[in-house]
Amino acid sequence: xxxxxxxxxxxxxxxxxxxxxxxxxxxxxxxxxxxxxxxxxxxxxxxxxxxxxxxxxxxxxxxxxxxxxxxxxxxxxxxxxxxxxxxxxxxxxxxxxxxxxxxxxxxxxxxxxxxxxxxxxxxxxxxxxxxxxxxxxxxxxxxxxxxxxxxxxxxxxxxxxxxxxxxxxxxxxxxxxxxxxxxxxxxxxxxxxxxxxxxxxxxxxxxxxxxxxxxxxxxxxxxxxxxxxxxxxxxxxxxxxxxxxxxxxxxxxxxxxxxxxxxxxxxxxxxxxx
Numbered sequence: 001x002x003x004x005x006x007x008x009x010x011x012x013x014x015x016x017x018x019x020x021x022x023x024x025x026x027x028x029x030x031x032x033x034x035x036x037x038x039x040x041x042x043x044x045x046x047x048x049x050x051x052x053x054x055x056x057x058x059x060x061x062x063x064x065x066x067x068x069x070x071x072x073x074x075x076x077x078x079x080x081x082x083x084x085x086x087x088x089x090x091x092x093x094x095x096x097x098x099x100x101x102x103x104x105x106x107x108x109x110x111x112x113x114x115x116x117x118x119x120x121x122x123x124x125x126x127x128x129x130x131x132x133x134x135x136x137x138x139x140x141x142x143x144x145x146x147x148x149x150x151x152x153x154x155x156x157x158x159x160x161x162x163x164x165x166x167x168x169x170x171x172x173x174x175x176x177x178x179x180x181x182x183x184x185x186x187x188x189x190x191x192x193x194x195x196x197x198x199x200x201x202x203x204x205x206x207x208x209x210x211x212x213x214x215x216x217x218x219x220x221x222x223x224x225x226x227x228x229x230x231x232x233x234x235x236x237x238x239x240x241x242x243x244x245x246x247x248x249x250x251x252x253x254x255x256x257x258x259x260x261x262x263x264x265x266x267x268x269x270x271x272x273x274x
Contacts, residue, residue, distance in 0.1 A: 003223040006031070010227020013054065017062050017228065018235040019242070020251050021183025023055035023160035023191065024228060029107060030262045032220055044100030048158030049198035049215035052092065054224050055160050055191040061229055062184040065236035070181055079144040081189040084161065087151020088194035095156050096201055096215070104266035107157045111259035114163050118252055123171035125248050141172030142186075155194035160187030163255065176247035177239070 009031050013024030032047035039046055118124040154161035162183035169179035199214040211219040
C-alpha cells in the first residue's frame with residue numbers, strides 16, 4: 001500500500017482520536033492487516049503491534065493538549081491506570097501466542113458486542129441522568145477492577161480500550177466530548193507498555209518485506225502519524241462543537257463500519273489460510 005494512502009488514513013485516525021477517544025486503533029488494525037496481507041496469518045499480529053505504536057503517539061499528543069481541569073478527574077484513578085498498563089502488557093504477550101485469524105475474529109466480535117450493548121442498554125445514546133460537564137465535575141466512575149480486563153482486551157486486539165471506557169463514562173453521566181477526551185489518557189496507559197512489549201518482541205514474517213522493528217511496521221506507523229498529528233493538534237486547538245446525541249450516534253455508526261471492514265478482511269484471511 002502506498003505510504004500516501006497511509007497518510008490519508010492517518011487523517012482519519014487523528015479525527016477519531018479527538019472525536020471518539022479511539023487513538024486510531026479501530027482504523028489502523030484493518031488497514032495494516034490489509035497492507036501486510038503478504039505476511040498471511042501474521043498480518044494480524046503486525047497490525048495490532050503497529051496500532052499500539054500509533055496510539056501511543058496519538059493519545060500522548062491528545063492528552064498533552066487536554067486541559068488540566070479535565071485531566072484532574074483522573075486523580076483518583078491511579079490504580080485503574082496501573083492495572084490498564086499491566087493488562088496492556090498481558091494482552092500484547094497473548095497476541096503473539098494465538099493465530100492471527102483469532103485476533104481478527106475477536107476484533108469483529110468485540111465490536112459486535114459493543115454495538116449491541118450501546119444500542120440496547122440505557123445511558124449511551126441518552127444520558128440517563130443530568131451530569132454537569134463543567135470543570136468542577138469530579139465523577140469518573142470506572143472501577144479499578146476493570147483495568148486489567150480492559151487493558152488486556154484492548155492490547156490483544158490492537159485498540160485503545162475506548163470502546164469500553166467511553167460507554168462507561170457515558171453511563172456515569174458524562175457527555176461525549178468529555179468521555180472521548182478522558183479516553184485518551186486511558187488509551188495511553190494501555191498502549192505505551194503494550195507498544196514497548198511489541199517493539200522488543202520477535203517479528204514474524206520479516207522475509208516477507210515488511211519494515212518491522214520487533215512486530216511493529218514502522219513505515220506504516222510513521223505515515224499514519226504524519227497524517228494524524230496535525231489533525232489532532234488542530235482539533236484540540238479548535239474543538240468542534242457537536243450536539244451530544246448526534247455525537248453518540250456517529251460513534252456507533254463508526255463502530256459498525258469498522259466491524260464490517262474487519263469482518264470482510266477476516267473472511268478473506270480465513271479462506272486463504274484454512
